[in-house]
Amino acid sequence: MHYQRIQMIFHRLLAPRRSLRLKLVILFLIAALLPLFTFGWLSFTKSSELLQDQLGKYGSNAVTQLQYQLDSELSQMELVTEYVHAYLLNPSRIAIHREIPRSYSDLHEQSDLEDFLKALKTVKQRGLFIITKSGYFYGENSIKTTILKEQTWWKAIPADYAGEYWPGFYTPRHYKEFAENEKVLGLVVPIRNQQGALKDSRILIEMNADKMYELFHLFEKSTQAMLTIKNSTGQLIYQSAHAFKPQENDVVWSKSLSLNDWTLEARLPYKSFFQSSNIIRSYTVVGLLFSGLLALLLGFLFSSRVTGRIKRLKESMFLAGKGRLQTRIPVQDRDELGVLAHSFNRMIGQIQDLVQEITITEKLKKEAELRAFHYQINPHLLFNTLNSIQWKARLQGNEDIRKMLYHLAMLLEGNLDITQELVTLRKELDIIDHFLHIQRIRYEHEVNYEQQVDESLMHYVIPRMSLQPLLENIFFHAFEDGCGTIRVTVEEDGEDLVLRLTDNGKGMTEENRQKLLQGTYRSKRGRGLGVNNVDQKFKLHFGPLYGLDIQSVVGQGTVITIRWPKKEEDEHDNQITH
Amino acid sequence: MSNKRSMVTTLLLLIALTVSACGGGGGATSNQGSEGSSGSKDTEKTLRFATWDTGDSLKVQQDIAKLFEKQHPGVKVQIEPYADGFDQKLAASFGAGNPPDVMLMWDFPTYYTNLEPLDSFMSKDASLKLDDIYESLFNYVKVDGQTYGLPSGFTTRALYYNKKMFDDAGVPYPKDGWTWDDFKAAAKKLSNPAKKQYGFGIRTSNDPYDLQGIVWSNGGSFVSADGKDIEGQMNSPETAQAIQQFGDMLKDGSAALVGGKNQMSGDDVFKAGKIAMWESGVWPLEGFKTAKVDFGTVEMPVFPGKPVKGIVALSAISVAKQSKQKDLAWEFTKFFVSNEVIKMRSNSDLPIRKSLVQEMKFDQNPLYLPFYNMLERSDNTPAFLLNRNWKLVNRYLTTxxxxxxxxxxxxxxxNAAVKDAKKYIDKK
Known part of the structure; x- marks a missing residue:
């Protein structure tokens, strides 16, 4: 089952024109994906462009900010060393007479200088010292110059260096108390303009770099960039802890400090820089896939509903076309398909009615034909015989018999000619004339017969043998004594002809009249079907609107009215086909 | 129909989803740096407590704060460890009108105008058991007759001696009541400059405050009893002699300078066994024990015929005048001098309560006893309490x-110092 279904889908995929559903689904997909794809692509490119722009700005701003921070930190240190220089240069006092104090006044000078250095101390400052060439120092008693002199960064300072020397960041191992992970930022300024005790001393100022490191780490964390600080000789001052291999296509922000020769450089790998764009892209793609899937699902569900109904309609039509007219389509919605189904149902209903009607008509025709066949006698034998008798009667001089035979032959000729169903009014009236002649001779009574038919109406057709049964009825039932007046009139009434057969016989009751019309009347002699048959004949030929009507007053007579449409003789119509 | 509507809704939803997904990528980068503000609840009171403690003793303070919080639900004690910058930061906070509610205090002459007088609180609170506290300690917390803090801990000064070095040199252990001559003789015997080993350690930078006991013991003083004169006091022969004897010891090689520039601190030199005797407060005692130095303590030596005098270094606790929750601050102050808390602090400060000294048997512990004995001899008033400008004078005295x-x-x-400092003594 499953396999078959897959095969079917596969088949449909190969021949897509055959499935309305597939077309609908594809349409749905296009309708859903086209705007999504366009907007998704647009929003991706725009937002990633914006992001990159912002990230670029953010990065360069952050580097600039770091530069400012470092600059302000460094300039503060520089400022402090300048204060110390200015103090030492003050001509109103000679700062230090003896390097290592010996006397009250020596100590006083030292404590004055140390008080001055102490006053310059800020919270961020780790220490401020003047270190003499011999290793004695002024300032807080918190360092050991013996250890300081072993520090590589201290040893790296050239003996004849002039100006500010920035050793960078280092662990303050020369302090009596320090933490292994502690970092300070140092500045060494050799004192070049002093003689005596302070000759070739150095000012050492050290700032806590914890905050600076925090800033660096924050920068690294927020930008994912690697930070390097180098001086002009290419010596590394600071480098991010995490491993990083500089690449050609790295995004680089670079800034030089205004205070010294350091350069700040932040490198962001190309990949990281575009990381956010990639995230947006993957979100967009996922969104597209998801919505595509949803559109596919919805399209499939929706179209299966629509195409299912169309398919049912198609199948019903096919069944109906094959003749199963009882087929009906259940009408669920009142949309176009519902209306279509409804119309189809109505049409099929009408066809069914029509077919039923035709079936009944055909059946009746068949019956009539059978009956005619039943009564078919060899006319030639009959006529020849009748002619022979007629001749014999003439030879014997029996004029009455000859006349009768003549009229009978004429009557029979009309009656037995079944090749034509519709005959002209003239011919039918002629036959009636012969019939009346025979009746007159038979009953030897004078029956008044009046005929009032316009000559211009004589060529219209009337069903064969439609008047004779009615006349026979009059003779059999209305005129029990054989006396009376029969009147036939034919008039035009628009497109119709109206024939009135009037007698002044005994008439009939309303009950009999109804029975007669419905063909349920039975007389003692088993007759009476005639009237109904005539009515049926007209209805068969001209439709249910036409036919016979009876009006009768008991004891006064009966009027039979027949209405049928004007129709001229037509060769083809009258051919009976077997 | 309903199908169609639901279809449209779904499509709109999808678009909204996609758009918000795109927006999410942009928003993710912008939520850094917004740190959660940890504002305390309105119902919670925060008591600020400033201390100069660092390291282990700071941890003790934090335990004390926690204990107070436990006993006083709804109160948070915020410890502000000013450490080395204590004076600077405290002065700044008073200046800015935003001082801590409670703080450790010793320099009452400088700060008393910013502190809340506690006499009314003390008189109302019998649970304080003031008579259990050594009376002489109150000398240090009073200015102009008003009490501005409660003593919370103290130390006097005594002599530590290295038993092993005494044994090695064949010198008998010192005994209370020994004289300075005994001391100098022992120091001489204990010194061996060739081995860089000395009988006594002398600080390169001295705090005159610490030497007051010795000066007093010799009948000298830094300032007159009314605090108005240093001439003939600071440079009196008695004062000079008390100081000079250390200079002499250094000259004859029976003592060494410690704690100067590029020198080890006296505590470390004593621990290293390079000095046999060391004069200090109670603070390094635990450290010496930890360093497994075989040591004893003894009262300061006497000048023959003169009573030995001691000096007290007191730590007290005070309430800021500007505090907005003085009752709570007083609660904490009271709590801080309770037996429970004093016990917790007894590693760095000597207990101030007599009952507790007995309970903890400090009066029977030979290592601690000299400090309490010295307390009984600490009835002189230190110079800084006698003159408001002592800080200025002190600078010259130190030099x-x-x-x-x-x-x-x-x-x-x-003489030179008196000459230089005289101009400050009358400054009011």
Whole structure:
């Protein structure tokens, strides 16, 4: 089952024109994906462009900010060393007479200088010292110059260096108390303009770099960039802890400090820089896939509903076309398909009615034909015989018999000619004339017969043998004594002809009249079907609107009215086909 | 129909989803740096407590704060460890009108105008058991007759001696009541400059405050009893002699300078067994124990015929005048001098309550006993409590004393200091 279904889908995929559903689904997909794809692509490119722009700005701003921070930190240190220089240069006092104090006044000078250095101390400052060439120092008693002199960064300072020397960041191992992970930022300024005790001393100022490191780490964390600080000789001052291999296509922000020769450089790998764009892209793609899937699902569900109904309609039509007219389509919605189904149902209903009607008509025709066949006698034998008798009667001089035979032959000729169903009014009236002649001779009574038919109406057709049964009825039932007046009139009434057969016989009751019309009347002699048959004949030929009507007053007579449409003789119509 | 509507809704939803997904990528980068503000609840009171403690003793303070919080639900004690910058930060906070509610205090003459007088609180609170506290300690917390803090801990000064070095040199252990001559003789015997081993350690930078006991013991003083005169006090022969003897010891090689520039601190030198005797407060005692130095303590030596005098270094606790929750601050102050808390602090400070000293058997512990004995001899008023400008005078005095350790004559140096400092003594 499953396999078959897959095969079917596969088949449909190969021949897509055959499935309305597939077309609908594809349409749905296009309708859903086209705007999504366009907007998704647009929003991706725009937002990633914006992001990159912002990230670029953010990065360069952050580097600039770091530069400012470092600059302000460094300039503060520089400022402090300048204060110390200015103090030492003050001509109103000679700062230090003896390097290592010996006397009250020596100590006083030292404590004055140390008080001055102490006053310059800020919270961020780790220490401020003047270190003499011999290793004695002024300032807080918190360092050991013996250890300081072993520090590589201290040893790296050239003996004849002039100006500010920035050793960078280092662990303050020369302090009596320090933490292994502690970092300070140092500045060494050799004192070049002093003689005596302070000759070739150095000012050492050290700032806590914890905050600076925090800033660096924050920068690294927020930008994912690697930070390097180098001086002009290419010596590394600071480098991010995490491993990083500089690449050609790295995004680089670079800034030089205004205070010294350091350069700040932040490198962001190309990949990281575009990381956010990639995230947006993957979100967009996922969104597209998801919505595509949803559109596919919805399209499939929706179209299966629509195409299912169309398919049912198609199948019903096919069944109906094959003749199963009882087929009906259940009408669920009142949309176009519902209306279509409804119309189809109505049409099929009408066809069914029509077919039923035709079936009944055909059946009746068949019956009539059978009956005619039943009564078919060899006319030639009959006529020849009748002619022979007629001749014999003439030879014997029996004029009455000859006349009768003549009229009978004429009557029979009309009656037995079944090749034509519709005959002209003239011919039918002629036959009636012969019939009346025979009746007159038979009953030897004078029956008044009046005929009032316009000559211009004589060529219209009337069903064969439609008047004779009615006349026979009059003779059999209305005129029990054989006396009376029969009147036939034919008039035009628009497109119709109206024939009135009037007698002044005994008439009939309303009950009999109804029975007669419905063909349920039975007389003692088993007759009476005639009237109904005539009515049926007209209805068969001209439709249910036409036919016979009876009006009768008991004891006064009966009027039979027949209405049928004007129709001229037509060769083809009258051919009976077997 | 309903199908169609739901279809449209779904499509709109999808678009909204996609758009918000795109927006999410942009928003993710912008939520850094917004730190959660940890504002305390309105119902919670925060008591600020400033201390100069660091390291282990700071941890003790934090335990004390926690205990107080536990006993006083709804109160948070915020410890502000000012450490080395204590004076600077405290002065700044008073200046800015935003001082801590409670703080450790010793320098009452400088700060008392910013502190809340506690006499009314003390008189109302019998649970304080004031008579259990050594009376002499109250000398240090009073200015102009008003009490501005409760003593919370103290130390006097005594002599530590290295038993092993005494044994090695064949010198008998010192006993309470020994004289300075005994001391100098022992120091001489204990010194061996060739091995860089000395009988006594002398600070390169001295705090004159610490030397007051010795000066008093010799009948000298830094300032007159009314606090108005230093001439003939600071440079009196008695004062000069008390200082000079250390300079002499350095000269004859029975003592060494410690704690100077590029020198080890005296505590470390004592631990290293390079000095046999060391004068200090109770603070390094635990450290010496930890370093497994075989040591004893003894009262300061006497000048023959003169009573030995001691000096007290007191830590007290005070309430800021500007505090907005003085009742709570007083609660904490009271709590801080309770037996429970004093016990917790007894590693760095000597207990101030007599009952507790008995309970903890400090009066029977030979290591601690000299400190309590010295307390009984600490009935002189230190100079800084007698003159408001003592800080200025002290600077010259310090220089003078330090110069003696460097070889100056004490009398000359003190004369010079008096000459220089005199102009400050009358400044009001």
């Amino acid at each position: 003078a004393i330090d110069s003696v350790m460097l070889g100056e004559n004490a009398q000359d140096a003190l």
